[in-house]
Amino acid sequence: GENVEQHPSTLSVQEGDSAVIKCTYSDSASNYFPWYKQELGKRPQLIIDIRSNVGEKKDQRIAVTLNKTAKHFSLHITETQPEDSAVYFCAAPRGRSGGSNYKLTFGKGTLLTVNP
Amino acid sequence: EPEVTQTPSHQVTQMGQEVILRCVPISNHLYFYWYRQILGQKVEFLVSFYNNEISEKSEIFDDQFSVERPDGSNFTLKIRSTKLEDSAMYFCASSERTAGQPQHFGDGTRLSIL
Numbered sequence: 155g156e157n158v159e160q161h162p163s164t165l166s167v168q169e170g171d172s173a174v175i176k177c178t179y180s181d182s183a184s185n186y187f188p189w190y191k192q193e194l195g196k197r198p199q200l201i202i203d204i205r206s207n208v209g210e211k212k213d214q215r216i217a218v219t220l221n222k223t224a225k226h227f228s229l230h231i232t233e234t235q236p237e238d239s240a241v242y243f244c245a246a247p248r249g250r251s252g253g254s255n256y257k258l259t260f261g262k263g264t265l266l267t268v269n270p
Numbered sequence: 271e272p273e274v275t276q277t278p279s280h281q282v283t284q285m286g287q288e289v290i291l292r293c294v295p296i297s298n299h300l301y302f303y304w305y306r307q308i309l310g311q312k313v314e315f316l317v318s319f320y321n322n323e324i325s326e327k328s329e330i331f332d333d334q335f336s337v338e339r340p341d342g343s344n345f346t347l348k349i350r351s352t353k354l355e356d357s358a359m360y361f362c363a364s365s366e367r368t369a370g371q372p373q374h375f376g377d378g379t380r381l382s383i384l
Contacts, residue, residue: 188372190313197361197375198313243313257303257315257326258373 156181158246160261167234168269175264177244178226184246187227188258189218192241201242202229234268241265272296274376276362282382283352291347291379293362302345303363303373304337306330313361319345349381357383 157180167173179187185206190198204211204218204227211218215234220227231238241263247256275294283289295302304316318325319337327335336348345364349356359380363373 186371190375197377200372200374203372245313257318257328258305258313259315260313262312 156184156246156259158244158259158261160244160264162264163262164265164267166267166269169234169236171234173229173231173234173238173266173268175229175242175244175266176226177228177246177261178224179246179259180225181246182222182225186247186256187218187220188245189216189229190243190245190260192243192263194240198243231266234266236268236270239266239268274362274364274374276360276376276379278379279377280380280382282384285354285383286351289349289352289381291349291360291362291381293345293347293376294343295345295362295364296366296374297343299364299366299374301325301365301367301371301373302339303365304347305361305363305375306358307361307378308358316347316360352381352383354383357381 160177165173188203189201191201192198202213202216202218204220206222209220215232217230243263244261245258247258277292302319305313307313315328317327317331317337334350338346359378361378362376365371365373
């Protein structure tokens with residue numbers, strides 16, 4: 155099955171700085187990589203995702219990069235703001251062999267704190 | 271924007287009792303999932319469901335768990351005889367299609383077993 159490792163577990167930055175969170179995955183067949191933001195007591199909210207046919211995707215202050223050869227992908231947040239403070243989870247999907255449904259295997263999360 | 275809705279938001283139950291957690295997936299979505307999150311830990315997959323049957327389940331999803339789509343809109347998770355270790359946040363998610371498609375999560379049900 156898929157194994158997803160996420161680093162760092164905590165990250166503290168000053169407002170306006172950039173933040174980078176990295177994940178590695180084990181299953182070379184994985185082809186879709188979402189990032190979720192979870193505020194305390196709330197749902198995981200999809201913030202950006204990338205498919206394996208591209209190396210980078212940007213959405214305003216958020217970007218994700220993917221290196222399929224090395225099996226790692228990263229979340230980049232620029233010009234961080236206090237409201238970016240949350241737990242961020244990466245995930246990778248893998249269905250069972252021959253199956254049509256894909257579960258998400260999540261990383262352990264990164265607690266990002268943006269200090270004003 | 272369409273959302274996955276879950277009820278109740280919080281369920282408190284005595285150990286050994288049965289609980290049913292309810293979800294209404296996004297209306298045009300065909301794939302449904304349950305995940306759980308123990309406080310302070312990562313989100314863990316429980317089960318996926320498509321075309322009225324389970325597609326995949328994790329080792330957590332033992333004989334005490336079951337899922338059902340009783341009508342065209344609801345998707346339920348039943349725990350037959352709850353244990354203390356079942357205390358967690360349970361999230362329902364749905365996706366329009368399968369591989370490479372975003373899964374959208376509901377707000378969750380916090381299950382507390384006493």
